[in-house]
Amino acid sequence: MTDSTSTSTDTEAVLDRARFGADGLLPAIVQEESSKDVLMLGYMDREALRRTLTEGRVTFWSRSRNEYWRKGDTSGHAQYVRGAALDCDDDTLLVTVQQVGAACHTGAHRCFDVDPLTPVTASAPTDATASAPAETAVEATR
Numbered sequence: 001m002t003d004s005t006s007t008s009t010d011t012e013a014v015l016d017r018a019r020f021g022a023d024g025l026l027p028a029i030v031q032e033e034s035s036k037d038v039l040m041l042g043y044m045d046r047e048a049l050r051r052t053l054t055e056g057r058v059t060f061w062s063r064s065r066n067e068y069w070r071k072g073d074t075s076g077h078a079q080y081v082r083g084a085a086l087d088c089d090d091d092t093l094l095v096t097v098q099q100v101g102a103a104c105h106t107g108a109h110r111c112f113d114v115d116p117l118t119p120v121t122a123s124a125p126t127d128a129t130a131s132a133p134a135e136t137a138v139e140a141t142r
Contacts, residue, residue, distance in 0.1 A: 011053050015046055019091040025061060028052075028093040030103065033082045039103035040111040042071075044093065056081050058095055077101030 020026050025043040032039055042060035044052065048068055051059040058079040059070045072078025083096035104111040 015050055017090050026093055028095055030095050030097055032099045033096045037110055039099060058097060
């Protein structure tokens, strides 16, 4: 059984630790638990983050409508929280979810399926280059 007092205190500590931007928002990356797909990016203010952490459903702040929206309330394509983590700077949230239906408002499974780009790609350095001391790498660029 979970102690609601400690859960409430833990949530408050996370809310205090989270670093919201000048606009009061925190970017939230949503990842599907089963496939590990990155589904979408949304924004949360302090209250949306609190709701997400305590209600088990992902809640965002809509920048265009200036209101809270809980994913799936109108579409039925809901996101059930399975985990959450702040990044190392406490300024971005990763929410792991069980996705029901499409994550994107276009009907696509992932928002990133809608407009794939074709960037130039590069190879990672070889083991020898990657393990070279920093000063050697600096010398190589001079």
